[in-house]
């Protein structure tokens with residue numbers, strides 16, 4: 001099975017985690033697109049979705065799935081999203097698709113985070129994938145210097161403006177041994193809107209697409 005087939009496999013498998021009558025939190029990316037397309041076939045059994053990006057909203061609506069605003073819901077039973085990396089305790093790097101801030105906002109509304117990913121995303125230590133960080137443009141150089149001081153090299157994602165009108169720095173060279181601590185530290189830097197470490201909002205479950213089928217990892 002190639003990577004696209006693995007993404008389609010876990011996208012379909014995630015349907016089992018969508019309760020009857022639910023409003024479901026929906027992430028962003030190519031794996032989530034597979035989930036959205038699979039969800040379309042069962043749209044009668046859900047109330048709708050809360051979306052984490054303009055792109056996912058458009059895809060959901062193109063299938064006739066109702067999209068609710070965050071202020072219209074108090075809690076979501078489940079949030080389904082992909083990841084750029086996931087470690088052995090469910091901590092993730094996210095933001096490859098530049099949607100990290102809204103992804104964290106929607107994840108925060110959900111009782112559980114179901115991560116869907118192909119096996120290439122599973123790592124022992126986060127940090128091989130450059131860490132996305134959404135920044136207010138006037139702080140970009142300043143934040144880049146802070147990363148240099150802890151061994152990271154930050155590059156501006158040229159030509160990308162997020163759904164929130166901000167910029168993305170991609171930071172390479174970090175070995176993120178303590179994701180919770182690093183997330184908390186970077187969150188405090190002025191001008192950082194969101195760091196793509198999802199440790200406080202780590203996955204409860206990961207559906208990992210492998211050539212042998214879907215492997216279910218539970219993180220409690």
Ligand SMILES: O=C(CO)[C@H](O)[C@H](O)COP(=O)(O)O
Pocket residue numbers: 027028029030031032081082083084093094095096097098099100103
């Ligand atoms: O965080 C994300 C978008 O901001 C995505 O979940 C992440 O980049 C994985 O994407 P894909 O499913 O296309 O590999």
